[in-house]
Amino acid sequence: MKTGIYPGCSLTGSARDYNESVFALAEALGLNFDQIPDWNCCGATAAHNLNKELSIALPARILALAEKNSMDEIIVPCAACYSRLTVTQKELKKNPELKNRVSEILEMDYRGTSSILNVIEWIDKYVMPKLENRITKPFEHKVACYYGCLLVRPDKVLNYDRAEDPQTMDVVMNKIGATTVDFPFKTECCGAGLSISRTETVSRLSGKIVEDAEHRGAEAIIVACPMCHSNLDMRRSNINKYWNADYKLPVIFVTQAIGLAIGLTPAKTGLKRHFVDVKIS
Amino acid sequence: MARIGVFICHCGENISATVDCEKVAGTIGRLRHVVHSVDYKYMCSDPGQNLIKEAIREHKLSGVVVAACSPRMHEPTFRRACAEAGLNPYLCEMANLREHCSWVHEKNDLTTEKAIDIVRTLVEKVKLNAALQPIRVPVTRTALVIGGGIAGIQSALDIANTGHQVVMVERSPSIGGHMSQLSETFPTLDCSQCILTPRMVEVAQHPNIKLYTYAEIESVEGFIGNFKVKIRKKAKSIDEKLCTGCGLCTTKCPQKKIPNEFEQGMGMRPAIYIPFPQAVPNKPVIDREHCTYYVKGKCKVCEIVCPTKAIRFDQKDEIIEMEIGAIVIATGFDIKHADFFPEYGYGKYKDVIDGLQFERLASASGPTAGEIRRPSDGKIPENIVFIACAGSRDPAKGIAYCSKICCMYTAKHAMLYKHKVHEGKAYVFYMDIRSGGKNYDEFVRRAIEEDHVNYIRGRVSTIYERDGRLIIKGADTLLGAKPVEIVADMVVLATAGVANAGAEELAQKLHVSYDTYKFFAEAHPKLKPVETNTAGIFLAGACQNPKDIPDSVSQASGAAVKVAALFSQSELTREPLVAVVNRSAPPVYSTCVGCFLCQSVCPYQAIESEDFKTRDGRIFKTVAKINEGLCQGCGTCVALCRSKSIDLQGYSNKQVYAEVVALLNEY
Numbered sequence: 001m002k003t004g005i006y007p008g009c010s011l012t013g014s015a016r017d018y019n020e021s022v023f024a025l026a027e028a029l030g031l032n033f034d035q036i037p038d039w040n041c042c043g044a045t046a047a048h049n050l051n052k053e054l055s056i057a058l059p060a061r062i063l064a065l066a067e068k069n070s071m072d073e074i075i076v077p078c079a080a081c082y083s084r085l086t087v088t089q090k091e092l093k094k095n096p097e098l099k100n101r102v103s104e105i106l107e108m109d110y111r112g113t114s115s116i117l118n119v120i121e122w123i124d125k126y127v128m129p130k131l132e133n134r135i136t137k138p139f140e141h142k143v144a145c146y147y148g149c150l151l152v153r154p155d156k157v158l159n160y161d162r163a164e165d166p167q168t169m170d171v172v173m174n175k176i177g178a179t180t181v182d183f184p185f186k187t188e189c190c191g192a193g194l195s196i197s198r199t200e201t202v203s204r205l206s207g208k209i210v211e212d213a214e215h216r217g218a219e220a221i222i223v224a225c226p227m228c229h230s231n232l233d234m235r236r237s238n239i240n241k242y243w244n245a246d247y248k249l250p251v252i253f254v255t256q257a258i259g260l261a262i263g264l265t266p267a268k269t270g271l272k273r274h275f276v277d278v279k280i281s
Numbered sequence: 282m283a284r285i286g287v288f289i290c291h292c293g294e295n296i297s298a299t300v301d302c303e304k305v306a307g308t309i310g311r312l313r314h315v316v317h318s319v320d321y322k323y324m325c326s327d328p329g330q331n332l333i334k335e336a337i338r339e340h341k342l343s344g345v346v347v348a349a350c351s352p353r354m355h356e357p358t359f360r361r362a363c364a365e366a367g368l369n370p371y372l373c374e375m376a377n378l379r380e381h382c383s384w385v386h387e388k389n390d391l392t393t394e395k396a397i398d399i400v401r402t403l404v405e406k407v408k409l410n411a412a413l414q415p416i417r418v419p420v421t422r423t424a425l426v427i428g429g430g431i432a433g434i435q436s437a438l439d440i441a442n443t444g445h446q447v448v449m450v451e452r453s454p455s456i457g458g459h460m461s462q463l464s465e466t467f468p469t470l471d472c473s474q475c476i477l478t479p480r481m482v483e484v485a486q487h488p489n490i491k492l493y494t495y496a497e498i499e500s501v502e503g504f505i506g507n508f509k510v511k512i513r514k515k516a517k518s519i520d521e522k523l524c525t526g527c528g529l530c531t532t533k534c535p536q537k538k539i540p541n542e543f544e545q546g547m548g549m550r551p552a553i554y555i556p557f558p559q560a561v562p563n564k565p566v567i568d569r570e571h572c573t574y575y576v577k578g579k580c581k582v583c584e585i586v587c588p589t590k591a592i593r594f595d596q597k598d599e600i601i602e603m604e605i606g607a608i609v610i611a612t613g614f615d616i617k618h619a620d621f622f623p624e625y626g627y628g629k630y631k632d633v634i635d636g637l638q639f640e641r642l643a644s645a646s647g648p649t650a651g652e653i654r655r656p657s658d659g660k661i662p663e664n665i666v667f668i669a670c671a672g673s674r675d676p677a678k679g680i681a682y683c684s685k686i687c688c689m690y691t692a693k694h695a696m697l698y699k700h701k702v703h704e705g706k707a708y709v710f711y712m713d714i715r716s717g718g719k720n721y722d723e724f725v726r727r728a729i730e731e732d733h734v735n736y737i738r739g740r741v742s743t744i745y746e747r748d749g750r751l752i753i754k755g756a757d758t759l760l761g762a763k764p765v766e767i768v769a770d771m772v773v774l775a776t777a778g779v780a781n782a783g784a785e786e787l788a789q790k791l792h793v794s795y796d797t798y799k800f801f802a803e804a805h806p807k808l809k810p811v812e813t814n815t816a817g818i819f820l821a822g823a824c825q826n827p828k829d830i831p832d833s834v835s836q837a838s839g840a841a842v843k844v845a846a847l848f849s850q851s852e853l854t855r856e857p858l859v860a861v862v863n864r865s866a867p868p869v870y871s872t873c874v875g876c877f878l879c880q881s882v883c884p885y886q887a888i889e890s891e892d893f894k895t896r897d898g899r900i901f902k903t904v905a906k907i908n909e910g911l912c913q914g915c916g917t918c919v920a921l922c923r924s925k926s927i928d929l930q931g932y933s934n935k936q937v938y939a940e941v942v943a944l945l946n947e948y
Binding site: 215 | 623624627629743745746747752
């Protein structure tokens, strides 16, 4: 079984911390995966608003490259990339005409044989079995697991977890010692791509998420999406300004939390790169 | 030698406007074996019928073809006329010149040609018609009513009052159904129990009704007028003759922590229990799943306290067999519960309840004695939100239909709340208000205008709890889909009405169809809404689709009339248009080889087997035999039979070939 990883743009830029934690975790637990060579943009939110063929062809090229490098499965830590890749795979499975057209565009064979893992699936399948006896510093904190939208929606396509009340991240966090709060905002919108164009909207929406988590006594918000992280963390000063508040609640990637639990340093798991200081360890 | 008479009807101008009837009559009159051919303006009128009768006598006709409208319209009319003139009615055929020709084509020569072709084929067919006799089937004049809710009660009483016997089977310990749980009823706000309980008592006391509660249908065999039904009378663990219903056992039972079904889980009941104070019969049953004695092997407190020594721990289920003539299915419905809605809290918020739970809260006999108090802490809600269409009309949830009753009961709920909590604020989120029905819309308007219930047109996306209150997020589509957020103390979901548990299993036992939602299917959506496609089995109430009380009661009376009509004679007469497996003289007996492939395709379970035996009783041949009471004449078995041993009376293979050959040949 050969496993590949598709980092996407975020993990090489604004979510370097996420990337570092994934690799640190893999190294510490002896997990192997190779980066898909010559990978390209997944199309993100832009492509499928403009051109359907383009929005399918871009992720299809990534999947075709994975097949070419005989990767049976690929880890996609970014929730948005995970969504685009899965949507593409499902679409091409039910539409052979489009599949042929895409192969033509790419000048590459596409078969759709590589399976796609989101970060929680990767954790469940590879990280969890290796955690036994490795948890040296149980993550004994009260946390709010925030799933955002793209990890679980559209549920008909992703068919992963319960769209209205997902639980998988909660289960992971409970296993490393955390207590999860009953968090009704776990799939509320953070403002997503409006981060660039309408920062006020992001401040308003993300602010509600942070406020409710803090109100419920969470010491941290746990995320699995670079976009969620940047809106809740990088935009925190805007949030505080918009709501005239002083929310100090840190936002931690699920992989970072596991890293801390197995004794990795905050620096190693990228926690030093956050805008909101992470004081818990 | 066949002597055929042909009668071409103009149907006023319905046929003659596009078909040259005179030409048809003339052409047909020149065919071989046609001894008489005429056209007339209205063949179905008295003079028209007389034309036929006189011709039969005068020309000694051996077969008649009436070329007019659809046989569905007037075949009985013309066959009766023939019978009156002494001709076997099944020697009369109809050629459909109206629906199949004149109505669907322009006036021209081709249309007349087609009319001639249609009549020709029937002439060839009728030459081969056999003189058939109607089938007579005896009728057992006892009806079975399955389900003891308001629909079952109404049907049973109506049938019993015509003087026929009724057996009612109800699976729970008491009759009354959902109606007994309701507080008040729309649109008059009269007390549900007050109007229902006298009917329940009437059922129990009616000399023509035999009531089996805590009983289920085990199996059903047979056919219209002649069903054989097995009823499983579940062990109540008491001797009903000795029990006086004093209820002492129910107060002394140490196991008191069982969620009360009647209170929709909002109260507890003991293991030996009477479901509610007005129950009929008013005698307890032991819930063996929870009773300490059955679970742990000791207790028997009820046996010790019972003053009449009526407890029977060793009682067994009893199977009762009976002969039944007609069946009314009145098994009712259920609702989706709050745990169907992850977005509304998956049932984890105690103060998000369903409509039936609200009925119990509003009911004077309910867990709060009629005060609207929320389940979590007993507080009277200051703000309450009702959500209509919770699950209904939501294909994403798998329920595309409208549950019909929710708009009305939600208005009622909001009204009842406002009548009891004057300072409270009630909000209703709705998609559309569907209040068709006598005094229904006026009722909803009253809730809005007089009781100041705040109706918001839009859907709720999510509900969550914060600091002991519920936050409801929705949209107001009349204000441009503006997001609305309401902080409330309690939420009532008008959840979708769904088929009752076990409906599918029962439908299969009864061999009646059901739809994709497991609701029982009617024979025709408009013209046979009370019948099923199995003769002798009828529908009443919400087992067919969600219905309110007036509709359920009307349909129940409709079903009762159907049963009474069936029971009005001691014998049933059926059209002899059924399949027959041939029989011939020994040593062949029948060309049937007994493969019984026909049995597997028959949709009506009409194919039985018949054994041929030697004098000493040894079976030497087994062949198929068709129960003419069950057979509906669909002909599937005829098409499938490998040895061509089955034929359909009135539509035999020979007759159909003759029609085809007539069409292919020049005349």
